[in-house]
Amino acid sequence: MKNGSPSLNALDPDTFAGESRAVIDFLAGYYRDVDKYPVQSEAEPGSLRRLLPDTAPEHGEPVDGILEDVGQHILPGLTHFQSPNFFAYYPANASTAGFAGEMLCAGLNVAPFTWAASPLATELECVMLDWMCKLMCLPDRFLFSGGGGGGGGGVLHGSTCEAVICTLAAARDRALSKLTHEGILKLVVYASDQSHTTFQKGARIVGIPPSNFRIIPTSASSSYGLTAESVRHAVEADLASGLVPLYLCATVGTTGVGAVDPVGELGEVARRYGMWLHVDAAYAGSALICPEFQGYIHGAELADSVSMNPHKWFLTNMDCCCLWVASPAQLTSALSITSEYLTDVSCQETVDVVDYKDWQIALGRRFRAIKLWVVLRRYGAAGLRAHIRRHVEMAKWFEQAVKADERFEVVAPRRFSLVCFRLRPRPRYEGDHAVDALNRKLLNAVNASGRAFMVHTVVDNKFVIRLAIGATMTQMRHVRNAFHLIQEKATQILPP
Template identity: 80%
Template structure:
């Protein structure tokens, strides 16, 4: 052996079918055991900063190890320190759904491991995505203008942030066609004080000056939704200053309180001023498959784009975000760049053949085969099963809201929206200046118990506790137990003050 030549080792077979079956089965059994035992763990992680680094070696492994040993270490080192998003007692943020069908779809996505960035790269994966976008759009009650069958179209992203950035880029470039090169410094983006922060981040990333982002105040009088008058006043003030209204966000189910903006009225306003209207239905969009909720997007045909996240409340494992647009050409012209190696010499360009190249609908080039997850979920549960899942969570939220109202120590801050309940602990003898402190303490002791996990929001300068129901394994008994936990901890806090 020549000096300096490394010793020969056995050739790896990382995709040996027999080994693949054995090790994958071990992983599936591990996850099944995790779900079986998930209620044994505190819902919110109790890990201290740096705790894992102290347990693991500073050096990467030189030699491979059996999968059983790796899974044993996952159980010992990783699982106990997780915040368990799939716990039936997880009520924080908004739900991050999982299901058996979603997991199977994820296995197929990862196992097939294709990259449908152009039609020719993965023809049927590309076409399945188009079909899925039309299927879900129809279930949600979106008008034909958002469907491929009606001249629009849709794409699967990983997150709302990606979808928002793409629509902001499209809106920006559409506006620049009629403005000077300095026009971007005059463009203004509008959202409410309840809109997700991703819109501010997206505007910043596409070059909109932070000073040109308008946060429009909402109020209890309009259930914390935007009003046409408030938006019009902000737009008129900007026009008077020589600025250009570019983009307006309307939300169906805001993160803080689940507010619903008047989509149709805002659509008329946006068209009048030449703004792009995006409808963010990341959470509540899943509920639109139930006919009783579809009035929330009345007039959505006046919008330019709509997004929703199946990984929130549609029994689809992370990550998966649907984005629909009424004018695919506007989106793709802003995002399309085609190097020579991606030119399809066998079929001609996508534009000429009507084929879809999804690389032109997103930021990145490569992409996952997310459509197969949606296909498996929709095939496995059907619209009937998906609606039943939404409705049972809504019924649980209704029960929790009524239980709070029956205890005069609590107040429901805004009427329940979908499966979100926002409330405060407010003993009658407490002054306003101490109520926030009491609620902070209540939230902390509930979460510290390990029996439930919720977060807070600020509404009209009030500290408010949010209970967002949507975990796949949550049953009515978990809701009752959580309410009793809240009552118990509230009683303890009250006694401490006596």
């Protein structure tokens, strides 16, 4: 006691064990019953604020009461990403091993921003990036030199957006070192109309004028992949205007339709014009551990950086993004910081160590490597390949089921475990707006049922429904049920 206040023993090992078990039991019950909740949240804005007090509690409360409130007030208002009937966006995989790794990450609670801050946390991260690089059959130039590579390396970020900003900063500084004053106003970034909008956000953050971001159209003729010819035309037009090509994004598995850009061909264009080539494989990168998908990454030896998200389809709980760079020095020169208190006086100058503070935006960071390590060790490459292939086979079935129903059409070729479809135009509804309205109505009806959750995209000015298979607990019966639900709602909304 001090000044009449009780002491707070916030990390008592016995209390830690008991309360952690309570949380695990709570989550186990949630996973058992998750398919009983409407998949998409039905919460209205402000509904939780009306239930909670206006101020924080003065005195602590038992964890059992807190968990009871989570079950009563929080769970019903969530959109349940771990539901087996979740087919929206892309998966946010959770797994027992991912949760165990997350517990170790949170429980150890180290911050390996420098080698000295936690040496083996840093080393484990280096090893994990090399393991993943080899599993995905990325070129050796992305391996750390200690892993038998050519002096590249990798880092774990929280999201693709962080990885994109870091690579854009590196590309910017590399280009500016050769340009005169106001050179940043001349730099141009290129991506397709299927590339993730995070590249536009990243370009703005690093100072590229929005008017210097080129969104290059794609079409059905290239399966919505970016073509080398279209990039060359855009680049040549910018060069004629006195602008400087800076950065080109190639995507393996675009967000909208899962399109795959020709990495090798775009790499040749990037090399010809001195651009930084980044390969974004946030979703589909997980599939590259399967030999049948590795052809999609051919040509990556011409890339400056590659990224993928194990938290999407690799059974690794949020958050975890792998970024590899061929030249770490270009990345760290753009991001390094120097403070006296971060200098390790015990480290020998001859020892080449990684200080991950210089590979990312923030100083502080989580021990994500231990989570990825647990997942890889617990399931192994064979188990993870089976996980990927199971979802792909489900998507193949769904694609064929859609094609067999004459009311629907598949809009883009199925890639990986994503199927994009819509109701076909009908004689009474030939106009695009009328067809789009019917498909909106269909999607809203499916989601309002609570029995499944999907989202849409727009391709060639058409409203398209996406079914992305990848939730950890999704089985074939859930995919069949989703298709039957779609058929049921289509029957209800279509006129006779």
